[in-house]
Amino acid sequence: MKEKQQNAFRIHYVEGTDTVCRAVRGAAIAVAVAMLVAVGSSPRSLAAVAPPTTGTAVASIQPANGQVVGVASPIIVWFTGAVADRAAAERSIKVISPRRVTGRFTWIDDTVVQWTPERYWPAHTRVTVQVRGLS
DSSP: OHHHHHTEEEOOOOOOSSOTTOOOTTOOEEEOOOOSOOOOOOOEEEEEEBOOSTTOOEEEEESOTTOEEETTOOEEEEESSOOSOHHHHHEEEEEEESSOOOEEEEEEETTEEEEEESSOOOTTOOOEEEEOOOO
16 A cells, blocks of 8 residues: 555645636636645646637646546546637646656547646656636
């Protein structure tokens, strides 16, 4: 059991200035995903994601708040409606970590995108995910 915890991370979300899951034009949504404490260093951007189309907001993000997940787990973002400009949606998402982790976006359908690390997340990594709303 202890060995599995060493290779897992814990997720936490912190709401930003506006409510998550609300489709409000101009809303700013900040969501923090925190994994078990890693070696402290300056956060670096892992990926940048921009706002989706007007009228679309973040409906949900996985892993869930407080969830401990495996080192290969993706970050999945569900939007409230179809995203016409996928590139803009990707630019509105920012993944930050003390250690540089590269990854890529894959669209599951018009409302769901996932960001998968190129390699496994380093064990005990703290990751923050910020998603900016529409302007």
